[in-house]
Amino acid sequence: MPIPRLEHHTIEIRRQRVSARGLNQWPQEEPDDDEQIERFRLWLDGLHGEAVLTHPFYPLILPVQSGFSARMAYYFAIGDYEQADLQLIDEMLLPGDRVMECGAGAGVTGSFAAMRSGQPVVVVEPNKRMYPQIRNSFAANGQQLQLVEAAVVPDAYHGEQIELGIYDEYWWSSALTPAAADQQASVPARALSSLLADYEPSVLILDIEGGECGLFPAQLPAALRMIMIEIHTPDIGELPTVELVNRIQAQGFRLCRLLAQTWVFLRS
Structure with a gap:
């Protein structure tokens, strides 16, 4: 067929x-x-x-x-799967950028980020059901990745595991309201500051289904030049969105693009 x-x-x-x-x-x-x-x-x-x-x-x-x-x-x-992210990656990534992507879905945006940067991408993804697909997507597109099998969490989170909600549409998972999902799984947790220190990205791409609330530490590394983040305002609400944007801008980043739910911040 x-x-x-x-x-x-x-x-x-x-x-x-x-x-x-x-x-x-x-x-x-x-x-x-x-x-x-x-x-x-x-x-x-x-x-x-x-x-x-x-x-x-x-x-x-x-x-x-x-x-x-x-x-x-x-x-x-x-052309409607992560289309805003793909367009912004195409327009704003630079050759040589070191990209860390938190929340990989099927590995499509990460593959494209590797293509545009010319570098392997660090992928942080908690849903183990997606690992074969992510690896397959990168390989099919001739790109390399380093897969970190964990959920990114705020520095204030002190547990080694976090409860993840996985939906029947298995490419969508969230730690925001795991009880509302079709099934739950306990997955390893990694603090954002720890990930940034270990992998030293120049670009951070985030799509973690509401987990962006309260995620950012008080100090972001100087090597980080761009943050591309899907802010799930319909789920988290207006005030948490404002707080998140202010938190990023207070650390020397300016909002330079906004497409659908994806916001792009560049270091001033």
Whole structure:
């Protein structure tokens, strides 16, 4: 069965939707999305071995197998899986940047960051169900990574483990409200300051589903020139968002880009 075909005008309409999204609500699936996701589900169910999806805007591929999330496959194929992050990585990463990404999903944004920086990416990801997919995505795109199997936590968190909520859409996990998830798992915890000291990134990319609240220490290392962070305002609320932004800016960073829910700060 061939990969489901998506019309060019459909992809362009989706690109416009992504650019127009506000900060206080998540996008809602529409009937045409449901129909396309079902097409991808049928296609994936019929797969024998591995297939490769091609991104419509960037030189990225996503290897998939039977059992892979139909929703993720569809959104990747239409250009709406982490599209804001991919656009900002494309525009703002510099050759030679040392990137640390916390919250890797399927390894797509990390692969692209490695592609644009020309360097291996340190990936911090707590959901062990995603590890084979992350490694496979990096390998398929010809990139290298160093995988840290842990959840990033504030320095004030003193436990060695943290409870992680994992949803049926298994590429989405969060430590914000684990009891609300479909299942829970206890995973290793690593303080952000410790990670920054060990890996000395020049760019920090964060997408940790609400775990960004209270995450940043009082002192960020001088080597860090850029922070790209998806702030989950619809989940955490307006005031925590303001507090987080102020915390970053108080350490000598200025807000320079804002696309969908992704904020980019550069050191002044």
